[in-house]
Amino acid sequence: MALVSTGELVRAAASAGRGLAAFNVITLEHAEAIAAGAEQAGMPAILQISENAVKFRGGRLDAIAAAAAAVARASSAPLALHLDHVVSTGLLHAAQEAGFGSVMFDASKLPYAENVAATAAAVRWGHERGIWVEAELGKVGGKEGEAPLDAHAPGVRTDPAEAAAYVADTGVDALAVAVGSSHAMTERTATLDHDLIARLRATVPVPLVLHGSSGVPDEQIRAAVASGMVKINIGTALNTAFTGTVRMCLEAEPRGVDPRKYLAPAREAMTGTVAGFLRVLGS
Template identity: 60%
Template sequence: MPLARTGDLVAEAAAKRTAVAAFNVITLEHVEAVIAGAEAATSPVVLQVSENAVKFRHGRLLPLARAAATAAGAAAVPVALHLDHVKQDALLRQAADAGFSSVMYDAAHLPYRQNLAATRAVADWAHTQGLWIEAELGEVGGKGGRPPLDAHAPGARTHPEEARRFVAESGVDALAVAIGSSHAMTTRTAALDHHLLGLLDRGLNVPLVLHGSSGVPDDELAAAVGGGIAKVNIGTALNIAMTGAIRTHLADHPDGVDPRAYLTEGRRAMADAVTRLIGVLAPTV
């Protein structure tokens, strides 16, 4: 089916008080696993390509983007493409032509006024290209190998009134909020600030996004969705599943050299993780 649009999937999820799962992909096996897992769950899904993933692919966006778009076109469920955590203007401006309907522009590391000014400029341009824009206020830590922010550090939480002004003045379509999760967590021990989420949900008129969700336990994820999160970003959980399956296969087959054998196991493990996590975020009645 034709590529879906991220904004449409998020709006539909928000209206039902569920969340659309958005999985970060690095390899073709990631892409195939996410689609297979979403098909098993009979659920729409978002494929996300981050700026760091593009750097890994020698700075070239199109090879992975074209592969993702082709796989999405053959999927039995709606699939959208999202360009994630973009800081480079040159990469941002490739998004629409590469098949992406949405971009997360990341200026959360900047002071508030600089974040607002940069995000406003990007949103103005992006909307002329038909792109749905997500931004972040309050820095979700753990990006780029950096340690997570202390829970009480300045900027480690999204301030509700500041968020209301930011959304109104920036023109963004969705806001990633810092409520206690962190990127690249390999243990599921994050505790979310549900009181803060409630204030943000009541105070903002755009969908809310949760980053760093791999470190959030299922019950906390479900509560966050019930509290207003409409898009949930997941990356590390897939990598944990893939790497674990490959390690097990290679341990059991120490003389094996055909990558298809262990990549099959890694892809299957990722697909199972996708199906399970979608069930947490958008359970069927």
């Protein structure tokens, strides 16, 4: 199947009142597991590559992007390719040539006025090239290199009126909001503010995005979608499945040297995780 655009998948999910999962890709096994899990669940999904994943690849985007795109094209599931948490304008400008139809431009660490200016410029650049652009407003904690952040501390969560103004001033196609989740959670204990999600949905004219969904329990994810969330980002849950399986395999065979002996079970574990999240969104 040809790659489907992120915008097309998000619009379809929003119109149907359901969620659309976006899973982080770090290795080829991640991409293969996302495709296999989507096929098992009979659901669409997004393969997203973050700026941190590109840094892990020595700053080279093309190889991992080409691999993820090849996996997506070979899959029977509708899959999109998305560039996530982009801070560098250089990486932003590499998105089109690398085959991405969508980008999340992350200026959330900047003061509000600077965030608006930088994001508006990114949106103008993207829209001139047919690229769908997501941005973030509020403080979704747990990002690499940041101090721990209470997801419900004063001033952390996204203000609906400010979010509406932000969307109007930047022209973004979707907005990631802070409503109680956090990146890099290895336990599913997050509690979302569903009243805030509903108020954001009523105020903000573009689809809402939930980052840090690995730490959100199934029933909270279902409720978030019912309240108005559309794109649901998941990364750490795949890494937990991958690393836990590799650890068990190496403990069971400490003298083993063939990486296929642990990469194959790790990929299968991630496939199950992907299919599980997709079934939650499809239920």
